Amino acid sequence: MSNPDIITLKDVHTYYGASHVLRGMNLRLAPRSCLSLMGRNGMGKSTTIKTIMGIAKPRHGTVTIKGYNSNRWEPYVVAKAGIAYVPEEREIFPNLTVRENLLVAARLSVEGQDNWCLERILDLFPRLSERLNQWGNNLSGGEQQMLTIGRALMTNPDVLLLDEVTEGLAPIVREEIWSVIEAVKREGIATVIVDKNIGKLMMIADHHLVIVRGEVVFSGDSIELSAQTELLHQHLGV
Amino acid sequence: MDWLLFFIQTLNGIQYGLLLFLIASGLSIVFGVMGVINLAHGSFYMIGAYLAFTLSELTGSLFYAILLGIPITMLLGFFVERFFIVHLYHRDHLQQVLLTFGLILIFNELQQILWGGDPHAVPMPAVLTGSFPLSDTLSYPVYRFFLSAVCLGMSIVMYLVLKHTRFGMRIRAGASNRTMIEALGINIRFLYSLVFAIGVALAGVAGMLAAPVETVYPGMGEQILIVSFVVVVIGGIGSIRGAFIGALAIGLADVYGQVFLPDLASVAVYGVMAGVLLLRPSGLFGRGT
Ligand SMILES: Nc1ncnc2c1ncn2[C@@H]1O[C@H](COP(=O)(O)OP(=O)(O)OP(=O)(O)O)[C@@H](O)[C@H]1O
Ligand SMILES: [Mg+2]
Numbered sequence: 001m002s003n004p005d006i007i008t009l010k011d012v013h014t015y016y017g018a019s020h021v022l023r024g025m026n027l028r029l030a031p032r033s034c035l036s037l038m039g040r041n042g043m044g045k046s047t048t049i050k051t052i053m054g055i056a057k058p059r060h061g062t063v064t065i066k067g068y069n070s071n072r073w074e075p076y077v078v079a080k081a082g083i084a085y086v087p088e089e090r091e092i093f094p095n096l097t098v099r100e101n102l103l104v105a106a107r108l109s110v111e112g113q114d115n116w117c118l119e120r121i122l123d124l125f126p127r128l129s130e131r132l133n134q135w136g137n138n139l140s141g142g143e144q145q146m147l148t149i150g151r152a153l154m155t156n157p158d159v160l161l162l163d164e165v166t167e168g169l170a171p172i173v174r175e176e177i178w179s180v181i182e183a184v185k186r187e188g189i190a191t192v193i194v195d196k197n198i199g200k201l202m203m204i205a206d207h208h209l210v211i212v213r214g215e216v217v218f219s220g221d222s223i224e225l226s227a228q229t230e231l232l233h234q235h236l237g238v
Numbered sequence: 239m240d241w242l243l244f245f246i247q248t249l250n251g252i253q254y255g256l257l258l259f260l261i262a263s264g265l266s267i268v269f270g271v272m273g274v275i276n277l278a279h280g281s282f283y284m285i286g287a288y289l290a291f292t293l294s295e296l297t298g299s300l301f302y303a304i305l306l307g308i309p310i311t312m313l314l315g316f317f318v319e320r321f322f323i324v325h326l327y328h329r330d331h332l333q334q335v336l337l338t339f340g341l342i343l344i345f346n347e348l349q350q351i352l353w354g355g356d357p358h359a360v361p362m363p364a365v366l367t368g369s370f371p372l373s374d375t376l377s378y379p380v381y382r383f384f385l386s387a388v389c390l391g392m393s394i395v396m397y398l399v400l401k402h403t404r405f406g407m408r409i410r411a412g413a414s415n416r417t418m419i420e421a422l423g424i425n426i427r428f429l430y431s432l433v434f435a436i437g438v439a440l441a442g443v444a445g446m447l448a449a450p451v452e453t454v455y456p457g458m459g460e461q462i463l464i465v466s467f468v469v470v471v472i473g474g475i476g477s478i479r480g481a482f483i484g485a486l487a488i489g490l491a492d493v494y495g496q497v498f499l500p501d502l503a504s505v506a507v508y509g510v511m512a513g514v515l516l517l518r519p520s521g522l523f524g525r526g527t
Contacts, residue, residue, distance in 0.1 A: 074425070074427075075417065075420040075421045076420045076421075076422075076423050078421075079421055079422055079423030079424075080423045084422075091417075093410070093414050093415060093418070093419075095411075095413070095414050096407060096414075100410075100411075101411075103407065104404070104407040104408060104411050104419070104422065106404075107423055151422070155422060155423055
């Protein structure tokens with residue numbers, strides 16, 4: 001049976017020790033589409049992304065990637081299946097140079113293509129090309145964020161998971177990053193985006209999920225979401 | 239004349255230091271990258287030396303013994319990592335010390351069963367038996383030059399691999415953030431196995447190379463282990479550059495100590511360590527805390 005979705009979560013429960021964080025999470029990501037995950041702090045957005053990545057393991061339910069059950073896949077298997085991860089904490093390798101931080105991630109796409117070579121990443125983020133030989137931890141917050149996105153793209157992914165990539169950045173840098181996200185989307189890479197900027201998400205994402213305590217309380221497109229004034233107010237503070 | 243003697247001792251110190259580096263580098267990487275204190279690392283040096291003894295008797299030459307010994311020690315490393323060390327990655331240092339100390343006992347028992355308690359001499363290859371004359375009365379053995387050159391060559395290769403290859407980049411990245419390197423598609427488990435096996439092979443090669451100059455005896459692993467730990471501590475845990483400088487410092491301190499301060503020879507090495515730690519508590523190139 002062929003499943004058109006690249007990633008699905010069905011009734012997924014994820015725990016950290018005894019604390020039950022995802023409580024029946026459901027999600028579908030169609031190829032080339034953009035999905036936003038919304039919700040207040042601590043509701044399980046990052047945990048959803050970590051569960052897709054295989055960093056947090058689901059205790060119940062099913063995660064599938066490209067039609068395969070990926071519940072027990074190690075993160076490197078998920079990555080090799082074409083899923084790239086930009087973590088909330090950036091996780092730059094401090095003891096590698098900027099160039100090495102990019103090159104260490106380089107791999108061909110699942111189909112064997114190299115769409116995102118080093119040169120292209122540097123075209124996308126010209127500021128990084130001035131810093132190529134600096135250590136990863138000598139960058140400004142914005143540069144670090146560009147580096148993590150660039151590093152993820154170096155894996156030539158089919159899916160990009162972006163966890164709060166514009167958090168704590170200056171407005172101009174945010175704009176730069178949003179325009180890169182839009183370019184990535186035009187390229188046909190599916191994206192899962194967590195962000196506080198609901199206005200931007202409404203413009204970019206094809207579909208939105210609002211998560212409350214590890215469960216989806218709303219699923220729909222931007223028009224449907226903007227009609228939910230009560231929900232927007234209660235769960236997103238808008 | 240005094241100067242020539244000093245020169246010879248310096249060469250000896252460098253040779254011992256380079257040999258120590260081959261052992262200490264593996265110890266330091268396994269500690270720094272995987273977070274495992276491996277007390278059994280000295281045993282691989284001993285096993286290398288005994289392999290050199292047996293294999294050079296079988297094949298008739300130390301060269302062939304080393305060629306055969308490298309894959310054997312690497313396989314041993316894979317095996318030990320897969321069956322023992324793998325259980326230590328998420329455990330505390332006490333448990334690591336207990337298990338790897340147990341491995342020392344096992345390796346020593348195996349050594350007694352296979353080779354007995356007598357020391358053995360390993361002949362050096364015929365082409366390397368001569369010595370370079372330095373004056374009418376003093377000369378320097380060719381084999382020691384060879385030993386230093388091989389160790390130096392291996393050190394340079396190790397540096398180039400770590401610094402300039404994808405494999406080296408991954409090891410360095412994995413040392414700082416295991417989860418992230420995995421999330422980029424790298425099988426860190428396999429990488430660790432490989433790194434451990436290479437570390438074992440390096441210690442094994444050090445034992446094989448040292449066999450003709452040191453003689454092969456029970457307990458040689460523990461003796462070298464302690465000195466290697468001193469090197470790792472001086473250099474800073476996980477630092478290859480530190481291990482290199484630390485190894486040379488300890489090699490020279492040991493040799494000079496025996497010649498110039500014979501009464502204090504046994505503590506010279508620890509004196510250097512204490513001095514370094516007073517000035518730099520996390521070692522020369524340690525990351526600090
Ligand atoms: N490693 C962990 N160990 C234990 N609990 C954790 C861990 N990581 C997250 N949690 C808890 O799980 C819950 C969900 O966390 P998660 O990071 O998924 O939230 P989030 O929606 O991404 O929030 P934020 O907007 O703050 O990033 C929170 O209550 C958090 O405290
Ligand atoms: Mg989060």
